[in-house]
Amino acid sequence: MQTVLEVKDLKKTFYKNKVPFVAVDGISFDLNRGECLGLVGESGCGKSTIARIITQLTVPDAGNVFLDKQEILSLKGRKRREIYTKIQMVFQTPQDSFDPRCTLGDGIMESMINNGIRRKQAKERMYQLLDRVELTPEYAIRYPHEVSGGQCQRAAIARALAVDPQLIICDEATSALDVTIQAQIMALLKRLQREKGLSLVLICHDLALVQKVCDRVLVMYKGRIIEQGVPDQIIQHPKADYTKILVDSVF
Numbered sequence: 001m002q003t004v005l006e007v008k009d010l011k012k013t014f015y016k017n018k019v020p021f022v023a024v025d026g027i028s029f030d031l032n033r034g035e036c037l038g039l040v041g042e043s044g045c046g047k048s049t050i051a052r053i054i055t056q057l058t059v060p061d062a063g064n065v066f067l068d069k070q071e072i073l074s075l076k077g078r079k080r081r082e083i084y085t086k087i088q089m090v091f092q093t094p095q096d097s098f099d100p101r102c103t104l105g106d107g108i109m110e111s112m113i114n115n116g117i118r119r120k121q122a123k124e125r126m127y128q129l130l131d132r133v134e135l136t137p138e139y140a141i142r143y144p145h146e147v148s149g150g151q152c153q154r155a156a157i158a159r160a161l162a163v164d165p166q167l168i169i170c171d172e173a174t175s176a177l178d179v180t181i182q183a184q185i186m187a188l189l190k191r192l193q194r195e196k197g198l199s200l201v202l203i204c205h206d207l208a209l210v211q212k213v214c215d216r217v218l219v220m221y222k223g224r225i226i227e228q229g230v231p232d233q234i235i236q237h238p239k240a241d242y243t244k245i246l247v248d249s250v251f
């Protein structure tokens with residue numbers, strides 16, 4: 001199997017009133033092409049910080065991230081912009097990540113135009129992407145507040161796909177949606193994973209969802225990975241005390 005992402009010994013301490021808090025405490029993992037990796041753990045255990053480090057929104061104190069064997073955290077300028085089109089994030093509240101003054105169509109086209117694609121081509125591709133995420137063309141002229149959470153999340157996935165990424169990190173991307181819509185969005189992501197060989201990192205509280213959709217899961221506790229493996233195996237035979245509590249609370 002081909003490794004797409006390698007995360008090596010990430011560390012991050014935050015300071016609040018000069019008091020240190022270790023949010024990420026030596027995290028390492030790999031992600032294969034076409035794999036769906038779940039990241040679970042209690043609130044505050046460091047899951048989003050890892051996603052933010054990988055996408056360069058947070059600077060780590062130590063550690064490296066490799067995409068296709070290339071170290072990416074130290075990249076600057078054009079090289080950095082190029083590489084970072086390959087990693088996209090989908091957040092919990094998609095309305096917040098679209099500019100409320102722009103239509104969804106313009107939001108989807110923005111990154112393409114920023115990457116030098118002509119407006120006419122970007123528009124054609126935007127309509128193809130809407131179709132791909134099962135939204136009709138009329139959604140192109142709607143504003144974020146004029147669509148449901150599920151529809152907006154589909155548009156956010158279309159926008160993530162616009163730059164042809166290798167990897168999408170979904171940070172609680174379906175948590176704000178009701179169960180039926182959640183299942184539809186997950187089915188969409190899984191279809192894209194299969195069809196495009198996309199790799200997915202799913203940051204999630206929901207172990208049942210992880211069991212359904214992930215090939216592998218990392219269980220985090222207080223900034224560390226305490227257990228990892230195939231979801232069925234972790235759920236049926238949890239080893240760490242925290243994993244046992246997590247499993248008991250869900251099943």
Ligand SMILES: Nc1ncnc2c1ncn2[C@@H]1O[C@H](COP(=O)(O)OP(=O)(O)OP(=O)(O)O)[C@@H](O)[C@H]1O
Pocket residue numbers: 014015016021023041042043044045046047048049050
């Ligand atoms: N910029 C920051 N400044 C100070 N502390 C921070 C900052 N970002 C995160 N933290 C702290 O780091 C810890 C880890 O946060 P993080 O958001 O990574 O957790 P999480 O596992 O994603 O939680 P949740 O599931 O609730 O989203 C938390 O205690 C959080 O308060």
